[in-house]
Amino acid sequence: HQTMHHWEGGILATTSDYNGLTPAQLGAMLDPAVLDMGITRARLEIRSGVEGAGTSYDIVNDNNDPNTLNAAGFNWSTFDFEIDTWIVPARQRAAAKGEPFYVSLNYVDFGASSFEHYQNPAEYGEFMLAVFQHMQSKYGFVPNGIEVMLEPDQVSGWKDPGTLIRAMVAAANRLQAAGLAVPEFILPSVVNTGNAPRYIDALQGISGAMARATEFSYHLYADGTPENIQAVGALAQQHGKRSSMLEFWGRTDQHILYRDLTVGRVSAWQFGIFGDEFGCQFGQTIGLVNGVATICPKARAVRQYTKYVRPGAQRIGAASQNPAFEPVAFVNRDGRYVVVVKAGDGGAFSIGGLPAGTYGIFYT
Numbered sequence: 538h539q540t541m542h543h544w545e546g547g548i549l550a551t552t553s554d555y556n557g558l559t560p561a562q563l564g565a566m567l568d569p570a571v572l573d574m575g576i577t578r579a580r581l582e583i584r585s586g587v588e589g590a591g592t593s594y595d596i597v598n599d600n601n602d603p604n605t606l607n608a609a610g611f612n613w614s615t616f617d618f619e620i621d622t623w624i625v626p627a628r629q630r631a632a633a634k635g636e637p638f639y640v641s642l643n644y645v646d647f648g649a650s651s652f653e654h655y656q657n658p659a660e661y662g663e664f665m666l667a668v669f670q671h672m673q674s675k676y677g678f679v680p681n682g683i684e685v686m687l688e689p690d691q692v693s694g695w696k697d698p699g700t701l702i703r704a705m706v707a708a709a710n711r712l713q714a715a716g717l718a719v720p721e722f723i724l725p726s727v728v729n730t731g732n733a734p735r736y737i738d739a740l741q742g743i744s745g746a747m748a749r750a751t752e753f754s755y756h757l758y759a760d761g762t763p764e765n766i767q768a769v770g771a772l773a774q775q776h777g778k779r780s781s782m783l784e785f786w787g788r789t790d791q792h793i794l795y796r797d798l799t800v801g802r803v804s805a806w807q808f809g810i811f812g813d814e815f816g817c818q819f820g821q822t823i824g825l826v827n828g829v830a831t832i833c834p835k836a837r838a839v840r841q842y843t844k845y846v847r848p849g850a851q852r853i854g855a856a857s858q859n860p861a862f863e864p865v866a867f868v869n870r871d872g873r874y875v876v877v878v879k880a881g882d883g884g885a886f887s888i889g890g891l892p893a894g895t896y897g898i899f900y901t
Contacts, residue, residue: 543719557836558814559574562825563574563626563812563832564626565624566811566823566830567630569830569831571630571631571634573844574682574832574843577637577841577847577848578805578844579623579624579639579640580641580684581619581623581624581642582650582687583642583644584645587612587613587664588610589610589650591611591613591615592612592614592615592648594645594647594649594651595645596646596648596654597613598610603662606663606666606670608667608669608671611640612674620672620676625676628678632746637848639681639848643684643726644664644665644683644684646686646694646695647687649694655704656694656817658704659711660706662707662710665709665711665712666708666712666890669715670717673717675799679718682704682712682751683720683722684720685704685723685724685726686704686725686726688728689725689726689736690693690727691708691724698725698735698738699739699742702746703743705724706744706745706746709722709749709861719749719866722749723751723853724753726755726784727756727760728757728758729758730761731760731765732760733753733768734768737769737776751779752778752803753772753775753779756782757785757793758784761785766782766796766797767800770800770802778805779804780801781804781805781806783806786810788809789809790807790835790839791835791842792837792879794806794839794842795865798852799865801835808839809822811822811823816829816833817833821833824838837901840899841900842865846867850868850875851868852867853866853867855876857878857886859884859886861882862877863880864879867894876888
């Protein structure tokens with residue numbers, strides 16, 4: 538059994554993800570994404586250079602004391618644009634359905650500055666405190682989780698697992714000391730799936746770290762083998778955590794989702810590009826087709842999972858005697874059962890073992 542906590546499903550709050558679209562067009566795309574596909578989670582990226590000019594990874598320290606926050610040392614303009622354009626409208630649409638919307642704050646540091654947060658965990662903790670205080674003051678809410686660093690295994694200063702983990706612990710301690718609720722922590726979000734176990738195992742070597750971590754995440758750009766994916770899922774199960782696949786741009790589909798659900802035991806999964814001005818040419822989630830926001834073809838198959846399996850659902854066992862039909866089954870929080878069957882070929886099948894009741898049948 539595996540708990541399906543939240544769906545990310547394709548929304549990525551990055552400027553490259555909606556290049557060429559106006560806020561009005563983005564708003565139109567959020568309707569099918571949140572109201573129809575059922576997306577309930579977003580990745581809100583924040584670049585390290587918010588401490589400084591605000592638009593890049595060039596960090597300028599607010600002052601020389603990580604225990605004294607200088608609010609004037611942060612530039613929020615680009616970050617606030619993402620919240621105003623993406624997060625607030627998405628949360629409003631989810632609220633209209635009576636559902637919470639999970640905001641995952643994703644720290645990104647792909648540059649090289651004379652000052653770096655990884656050099657001093659307390660400075661990383663101060664950075665996160667500044668973010669939370671700013672969001673609470675301006676928007677009245679804070680992130681549900683922090684994705685500690687995007688793809689640390691490809692950034693020299695973050696490659697050491699201990700660096701990543703000490704930053705997480707420092708952020709948790711600083712937020713708690715300020716009287717803020719400690720968010721969930723998501724890591725390691727490695728670009729190479731095979732590197733994830735090394736980061737996860739290192740949690741046990743730093744006091745309090747394993748208790749702080751909530752979700753073990755991976756990307757699929759390198760060594761995304763079933764064995765490596767299974768290793769992440771097994772570690773999550775062993776330590777009582779969630780697992781998630783949070784990036785594989787342009788290459789995801791229902792087949793990968795099925796594998797990640799059943800092999801990696803994921804609780805969150807990222808589809809890919811949310812949308813842009815090119816319709817559905819590049820595997821987008823939502824495309825503008827003749828000016829109308831439309832769920833793109835590959836996303837329609839993924840929708841069979843994201844629409845009907847709701848946050849907090851529990852996955853239960855499901856098996857098929859015919860390899861052409863691959864099922865997964867869930868019990869939603871309201872007690873309703875959902876079975877999604879991925880069909881590799883045409884043909885008839887029956888479903889047994891469900892409790893008596895009235896069921897809908899939907900296909901794409």
